[in-house]
Amino acid sequence: MAITTLRPATTRGRGKLETPSQPKRNLLLTIVTGIVLVYSLIPLIWLLINSTKSQADLFSTFGLWFGHDFNFFDNLTRALSYDNGIFLRWLGNTLLYVVVGAGGATLLAVLGGYALAKFEFPGKKAVFAIVIGAVAVPGTALAVPTFWMFSRLSLTDTPWAIIIPSLISPFGLYLMWSFAKDSIPSDLMEAARIDGASEFRTFWQVCLPLLAPGTVTVLLFSMVATWNNFFLPLIMLRDSDWFPLTLGLNQWNSQAATAGGQAIFDLVLMGSLLTIIPLIIAFLFLQRYWQSGLSAGGVKE
């Protein structure tokens, strides 16, 4: 064991002590971060404020302050009950796609990443190359070919057309590979095997808990991607009963652009607010895993 000498904290001649737990204040950094914060929060604040306005007020009052009446609860009940409560159906659809699609994607990414990181098998380099190549292909480029494929299988206009493509997440796989490589010591696995654990048990009881931060990161990524998925459902779905919230709100919005249609901008805003709330909650609760997951692989053990 090496003997380490503690270096005394220096003052650098400016008065305030700089220690690792109290980094020096940087004015420029604070200002820039402040601007980015405002930039990120303004749309949110705008949405919150304008979801309280009535249709008439939306076009006639100042954008960043409240209107003449406070219509929040009226808008809320109307959004949830409009068109026989189709919003709730769309919410249910989105939850289905996210739970099965994103949940499934995470599971597959964890399994695949673990296998790529911890096992040697022929063709491993080829698999890896293909996966990394797939990350580079934008989803929109694949949407139309995917449509043709699903059309041949007669799966378009069904929930499977959304769920099955969502299960594939090359980025998640790459993340888990990177994380598994660094967070699971091979000695631990050897020890488990020597003790007589089956491969599955080694994975499930020994390695999976170690992979928790990375798993949550991939889960959050997949959740956001599936929750916000617009282009894929737009191509795959015809029946508005199977729309996710993104597509549903788009349909409500386009009512205003229809001859003889009923403009419902106030419901679109309320619906948008309701749509982002679950994501915000998920992030707030899981953000510590997010932070630790992102920095995984940064420090060698």
Added chain:
Amino acid sequence: MSKKTHRRLLAGAALALSATLGLTACGGSQDPSEAAAKGGELTIWAWEPTLKKVVDAYEKEHPDVKIDLVNVGTGNDQYTAVQNAISAGSGGPDVAQLEYFAMGQFELGGSLAELNEFGADKLSSQFATGPWEGMSTDGKVYGLPMDSGPMALFYNATLFKKYNIEVPKTWEEYAAAARKLHEANPKSYMVNDTGDAGFMTSMIWQARGKPFTTNGTEVDINLNDEGTQKVTKLWQPLLDDKLVAPITSWSDEWYKGLGDGTIASLVTGAWMPANMETGVAEGSGDWKVAPMPQWEDGGKATAENGGSGLSVLKDSKNAALAYDFLEFATVGEGADLRISQGAFPATTKDLNDEKFLNRKFDYFGGQQINKVLSESSANVVPGWSYLPFQAYANSIFNDTAGKAYISNTSLSDGLGQWQKSLETYAKDQGFTTK
């Protein structure tokens, strides 16, 4: 007759009878009301919100019929979906909602069922001219009209009064009013326009222009005829002197502009009140409706802008049942249901109904606007036709004629470019042009 021949005759008759019965069973009942009584399933692709109640009512009256009403998108989205289904040969509906300008595309493609065999041609007197002509070609009926869009002048009466502007009766007065308004308040414009194919074609229609004629597979396009020239001569000075608001219709700025006085009037179809009541809520009480400005003093010609009907697809396996629904929805009980929800009728009976005409609209300060709109419907210039690929034509309008709105190209040159592009497209699609 001997017993043997007698028996043979009977057997022959019985055989013939059962054969015809068998044939009808194979082909399905050809009588719509019989088909409805027998029951079956229908898939309808339509975005018209007032149809939901109609479907419910029909199912109640015919408990053996099950209808699936699906909204696959409005306008062009719907046409793309229907076209894809027809090309794929499967997955399409029995009934599709089609706007009048899109009928040509599907009629020429042979995708629509001819409804004359169900007696549709006998209904011609029950519909207004514009919509009826929109759904039939050469006496063959390919659909039944649902609603119509006879044009009128919607104007902000409060704004007009403020700047002392008289409601224009002719286009000359209209141009003068546009000038007066913009001089009095540079922030206000008489109308908005950034290039709208539907508006331009309707204007040419009212001016008695006939730019599009189709004869089988021969397509003639003349965007330089007398009617078109009248329109470009009127509109060019308005564009040159920037008297037209550079706001695109149906955008958020458009709704805002209608409410805050930036846009003082609209020349558009009779379906506009529904949009205004919800989309321009703060304008309630300010707006009124007047007849469409005329080319001649005392003239009465108008045109249609938009409107749609229902058609039966040729691939449908329940054509007779589908037609029965069509009749219900357009001339039967369904029509009353839709009108009560605010749809503007295409049927002459409803256009002349006392209660309909006398209805006072709060949004328009209590004015009985249906009187103006109904009269407009009766004055639509007959004989108009769209191109067989009008949806495509409209989509390239802004690339060609639209240049007149953003550069020094004149509107008539822009329309000439549109004509050239359309002629090239027609040839590529296998049509012949003059």
